[in-house]
Amino acid sequence: MKLFLSTTVNKVDRKGRVSVPAGFRTVLAANTTPGVFVFPSFHGACIMGVGSDEMERLADGTESFAAFSPEHEDAARLIFGATHHLNWDETGRILLPAELREHAGIDDQAAFVGVGKRFEIWHPERHREARDTARQRAVETKLSIPMPGSGGAK
Amino acid sequence: MKLFLSTTVNKVDRKGRVSVPAGFRTVLAANTTPGVFVFPSFHGACIMGVGSDEMERLADGTESFAAFSPEHEDAARLIFGATHHLNWDETGRILLPAELREHAGIDDQAAFVGVGKRFEIWHPERHREARDTARQRAVETKLSIPMPGSGGAK
DNA sequence: TGGTATCTCATGGGATGGCATGGGAGTCAA
DNA sequence: TTGACTCCCATGCCATCCCATGAGATACCA
Secondary structure (H helix, E strand, O other), X not given: OOOEOOEEEEEOOOOOEEEOOHHHHHHHHOOOOOOEEEEEOOOOOOEEEEOHXXXXXXXXXXXXXXXXXXXXXXXXXXXXXXXXXXXXXXXXXXXXXHHHHHHHOOOOEEEEEEEEOEEEEEOHHHHHHHHHHHHHHHHHOOOOOOOOOOOOOO | OOOEOOEEEEEOOOOXXXXXXXXXXXXXXXXXXXXXXXXXXXXXXXXXXXXXHHHHHHHHHHHHHHOOOHHHHHHHHHHHHHOEEEOOOOOOEEEOOHHHHHHHOOOOEEEEEEEEOXXXXXXXXXXXXXHHHHHHHHXXXXXXXXXXXXXXXX
């Protein structure tokens, strides 16, 4: 299985263009539909990015829940209503919609952070802060890496 | 089953390349996806290395927890965001990302230490120190190895 | 048993191509 | 005409590829 891994900081030029890291492009290209789907994250000041297959899975997920909970109906509306489908150009660059750039507070640099089946786009400094506090929390809760057979965390 | 065993110290050249010990390569090559997955250890100044199968189990672990706890979402972000997938060249060398080299304080030499299903990469001197204190602790606490089905030791 | 051939590995360095980045020109709509 | 966006071309750095060397281990043979 292909996963989005590692963190890359790329430049956003005056036209608002950013290179999608080559490794991420490879993962995205393995999807049924080419290109990348981006939408604002609920949890933090960042942009979420997924391939078409994961996007579809997300749709299935919200759909199955929608019948039972109005919150998930809201979630579906929020996600899909704010999602953009972007294709990169010959050199691998996309144009981030201003609305998403503002949500993440991105100006001249963008950090692409792999999170397995999806990835996030952050303002580099904001990401550093978020990562540090997450790390802090992980240490405080004595979180260990959930390794199979180790009984997991906690 | 193949395991990562013994310790090998290899040179890091000016370009940042290191030979992965041939024995380790053999173990890694038995995985579904070729190459090696490396990420910084949370607990010590070293780099962790695993094959694709172990990485996938790790991914499944974080994923199953992610739905229920924000801490594990943190864990997923921390691990995947810092993980690099490296392929060795014809001669068996990989290029250690500068960010990981710094985390482990590695300059011109790297110690590959087998730890069963995974291995660690250390600055040789740091490893010697860590190993000595670990040995000390083991003697003091009368450590024994917990075996599955044996009722376990503490 | 001494010596030689061969193989595997680790290591060095030059060359090449991929990738990120910058900018110009063309197109379309407001 | 201006602004937003899309192609297209140019550039520089760095990761990777390729070739060469040397050390150590093992096998082979006289």
